[in-house]
Amino acid sequence: MIRIESEAWQAMVRHAESTFPNECCGAMLGVIDGDEKIVRRAVPLENAHPGPQAERYELRPEDLLRADREARQAGMDLIGIFHSHPDCDAYFSETDLKNSCPWYSFVVLSIKGGRFDHANSYLPNADQTAADKEILVY
Amino acid sequence: MPKILIPTPLRQYADKRDSIEVSGGTVGEALDALTMQYPELRRHLFTDEGKLRSFVNVYVSDEDIRYLNKDATPVKDTDTISIVPSIAGGSAGVAAPPAALDKDEILRYSRHLIIPEVGMEGQLKLKQAKVLLIGAGGLGAPLGLYLAAAGVGRIGIVDFDVVDFTNLQRQVIHGTHDVGRKKLDSAADAMLEINPHIQIDKHETALSSENALDILRDYDIVIDGTDNFPTRYLVNDACVLLKKPNVYGSIFRFEGQATIFAYGNGPCYRCLYPEPPPPGLVPSCAEGGVLGILPGTIGLIQATEAVKLLLGIGEPLVGRLLLYDALSMRFRELKLRRNVDCPVCGDHPTITELIDYHQFCGVPRQPEAPPVGMKEGEIDPADVKARIDRGERFVLIDVREPHEYQICKIPFAKLIPLGDLPKRIHELDSADEIVVHCKSGARSAKAADFLRQAGFKKVLNMKGGILAWSDKVDPSVPKY
Numbered sequence: 123m124i125r126i127e128s129e130a131w132q133a134m135v136r137h138a139e140s141t142f143p144n145e146c147c148g149a150m151l152g153v154i155d156g157d158e159k160i161v162r163r164a165v166p167l168e169n170a171h172p173g174p175q176a177e178r179y180e181l182r183p184e185d186l187l188r189a190d191r192e193a194r195q196a197g198m199d200l201i202g203i204f205h206s207h208p209d210c211d212a213y214f215s216e217t218d219l220k221n222s223c224p225w226y227s228f229v230v231l232s233i234k235g236g237r238f239d240h241a242n243s244y245l246p247n248a249d250q251t252a253a254d255k256e257i258l259v260y
Numbered sequence: 261m262p263k264i265l266i267p268t269p270l271r272q273y274a275d276k277r278d279s280i281e282v283s284g285g286t287v288g289e290a291l292d293a294l295t296m297q298y299p300e301l302r303r304h305l306f307t308d309e310g311k312l313r314s315f316v317n318v319y320v321s322d323e324d325i326r327y328l329n330k331d332a333t334p335v336k337d338t339d340t341i342s343i344v345p346s347i348a349g350g351s352a353g354v355a356a357p358p359a360a361l362d363k364d365e366i367l368r369y370s371r372h373l374i375i376p377e378v379g380m381e382g383q384l385k386l387k388q389a390k391v392l393l394i395g396a397g398g399l400g401a402p403l404g405l406y407l408a409a410a411g412v413g414r415i416g417i418v419d420f421d422v423v424d425f426t427n428l429q430r431q432v433i434h435g436t437h438d439v440g441r442k443k444l445d446s447a448a449d450a451m452l453e454i455n456p457h458i459q460i461d462k463h464e465t466a467l468s469s470e471n472a473l474d475i476l477r478d479y480d481i482v483i484d485g486t487d488n489f490p491t492r493y494l495v496n497d498a499c500v501l502l503k504k505p506n507v508y509g510s511i512f513r514f515e516g517q518a519t520i521f522a523y524g525n526g527p528c529y530r531c532l533y534p535e536p537p538p539p540g541l542v543p544s545c546a547e548g549g550v551l552g553i554l555p556g557t558i559g560l561i562q563a564t565e566a567v568k569l570l571l572g573i574g575e576p577l578v579g580r581l582l583l584y585d586a587l588s589m590r591f592r593e594l595k596l597r598r599n600v601d602c603p604v605c606g607d608h609p610t611i612t613e614l615i616d617y618h619q620f621c622g623v624p625r626q627p628e629a630p631p632v633g634m635k636e637g638e639i640d641p642a643d644v645k646a647r648i649d650r651g652e653r654f655v656l657i658d659v660r661e662p663h664e665y666q667i668c669k670i671p672f673a674k675l676i677p678l679g680d681l682p683k684r685i686h687e688l689d690s691a692d693e694i695v696v697h698c699k700s701g702a703r704s705a706k707a708a709d710f711l712r713q714a715g716f717k718k719v720l721n722m723k724g725g726i727l728a729w730s731d732k733v734d735p736s737v738p739k740y
Contacts, residue, residue, distance in 0.1 A: 184324075
């Protein structure tokens with residue numbers, strides 16, 4: 123289960139709404155308490171996908187590395203990745219799955235007409251052939 | 261030595277360390293040294309063929325080794341090696357089906373699949389769902405049958421009881437031939453007979469503060485079908501702590517209640533009932549009785565709410581306590597709010613782990629064993645019979661209710677219900693020897709105390725009541 127604290131959640135929604143109609147992406151920093159992941163800080167990152175970004179995103183590993191460093195400095199961990207799906211539901215698409223990794227929670231925010239609609243969190247398996255839905259609380 | 265930073269999710273395979281110093285002159289050597297030291301890391305970083313997994317990028321002091329010398333990139337003692345996944349995605353492409361229905365399942369669930377609100381997506385959600393039933397009794401019976409039929413993929417049941425004849429009037433998951441079997445086995449058989457495509461987890465235990473978190477943790481939704489206050493508070497607190505929705509139901513005689521606790525910003529059971537009632541004030545179904553159909557109605561309201569939560573459709577029964585009265589056939593709703601001062605789900609909770617719920621509810625952990633031997637003022641049913649046979653003169657008083665008297669009675673017994681005793685005490689003569697009895701001996705003990713206080717000196721309580729009479733004296737007297 124992943125719980126996103128209010129401030130981090132608001133930052134994620136703001137980022138997703140402001141990049142509409144393009145997809146946004148970012149990192150989630152926080153702590154892991156037993157089976158519960160708690161997101162304390164959201165770090166908006168640049169969508170580095172080279173083509174149209176309405177239905178694609180790409181994270182620069184360097185950016186992720188920076189986010190990881192920021193987390194370590196703050197006594198936290200990089201525990202998840204978020205991105206948005208403009209004008210469609212928060213499913214985990216084939217593209218999401220194939221370009222994911224099994225190490226993090228993947229939170230997808232559905233933004234419809236520029237406003238946040240709903241969100242889901244996914245845990246991809248090691249071979250990126252399937253993703254389990256994770257309980258998401260925000 | 262160069263240092264390798266370990267990403268959070270991999271630290272569990274590296275003694276929980278966040279960085280590890282390894283020897284090696286190149287990236288390849290350093291990674292080999294790392295995975296030699298922590299072999300479990302290997303399969304997370306490398307494929308079976310020994311290549312770095314597609315999503316794994318390796319950086320030496322902020323430079324991607326793909327743009328340097330790859331594996332052969334030299335590393336200095338002061339270098340930091342980072343492992344960074346490459347991540348991308350997007351809504352483009354079809355949603356990956358998390359599981360699939362086979363041909364048999366598609367046929368079986370066809371009436372779900374053609375409802376737009378359920379459809380294939382919803383049915384797959386049900387298939388992937390994990391629901392825990394606390395109790396395989398009155399509420400658990402309809403819940404188990406219908407959730408199994410609906411295709412909830414994994415259903416856990418917590419129960420340690422055995423089916424007996426008094427269960428059959430309402431616990432429709434068990435049949436007459438199941439009497440004496442474990443309820444878990446009987447329920448699982450019935451559910452798998454309806455739907456062999458599901459998995460059933462049997463938890464043969466009494467839910468306790470020690471095991472509750474471990475048992476509940478695996479499930480998406482918990483459904484409370486318990487009949488006692490300690491377990492109800494335990495389930496509530498565990499659900500709040502684990503943030504699992506608690507689909508609640510309770511029944512008594514002709515009335516029932518249902519709601520969802522611990523979901524979203526809604527209330528929990530303690531917001532509604534901060535304190536348990538004094539022990540003994542609220543009778544259980546065993547003591548007070550229950551219309552056999554009632555748990556069907558309430559259990560299926562719980563099942564409906566559980567399925568709605570799993571599908572993510574409709575308006576959940578959160579913040580509303582649904583009250584059902586079978587006699588007037590009316591539903592009412594009470595609005596419930598989360599109590600910001602609630603000790604478990606409030607803004608500043610004081611209960612942050614499970615407590616001793618038997619102590620909290622003022623009830624003993626185990627039902628007290630009946631004391632062995634006769635206490636002062638008690639008489640064994642066999643002695644009562646012997647006195648009757650010897651023609652001894654005494655008065656036998658049955659202090660049960662008239663509807664119980666209609667079920668069974670002991671010849672010669674005079675019916676004076678406990679509640680009527682004060683106003684009918686003049687019917688008794690304190691010169692007579694008096695024996696009082698009830699169903700199992702508890703109410704008649706109160707009657708005996710009352711009579712003694714009223715000045716009756718020769719009062720005896722028949723130990724074990726009419727149930728013991730049936731066991732020891734006359735098996736033709738039915739037990740209830």
